[in-house]
Structure formats: structure tokens, C-alpha cells
Amino acid sequence: MMRKFRPRDLERMLRSMGVKVQSLDAIEVLIRLRGGTSLKISDPQVSVTKVGGEEVYQIMGRAEEIVKDEETQAYEPSEDDIALVSSQASVSYEDARKALIKAQGDLAEAILKLKGEAS
Secondary structure (H helix, E strand, C coil): CCCCCCHHHHHHHHHHCCEEEEEECCCEEEEECCCCEEEEEECCEEEEEEECCEEEEEEECCEEEEECCCCCCCCCCCHHHHHHHHHHHCCCHHHHHHHHHHCCCCHHHHHHHHHHHHC
């Protein structure tokens, strides 16, 4: 027969083993998959378990699959990519961002096009 734990006792036992569990008040979780498909989980129950410096996220709820084709999938460059292109091509943040979007994330192409325009 399994022993029943009160939630407080279970939390105390986990904490003594170095395990910390925390609930997150999430509205929506979006998981982007390779190939342009995404999973959208609305009103999920999300908990984070921290053990030994690692974090494990557990998400519960109903997932809705969102499929985007290549034409409608919008590319948004990362801050690091924008900063790199901006510094390498000696252009403004916004010009670097636009060039990256036009080049669909190809850093070399964006830099070369911007340097070609400056000449």
C-alpha cells in the first residue's frame, strides 16, 4: 500500500533532497518546431522543477497544431544577429534588421549587400 503524503510534507521532503518545484502563471505556451509547425497550448498548467542547477519544465494542457507554409512564415532576426551585421557593415540597427529579414537570416548575404550599398 502506498503511503499518502500531505502536499506540505512532500514539498519539505523534495526540498531536503535539493529539488524545488514552482508553478508558473502562464497564459499561453508556444513551441516552435522545425519545418514551420508550432504547438500552441492555451491556458496551460506549467511547473518548473529545479534539480542540481538544471530546470525541467512540465506543461499540461491541450495543444493546437499551427502549420505555416514557407511564404507566410515571417523571419525575425535575433538581437545578436542584428548587432553583428550592424557592426560588421557599419550601419544602423534598423538597416541591419531590414537586411537580415530580406536575406532570410543569411548573415553573410546581409553584410555583403549592406557593404555593397555603402560603396
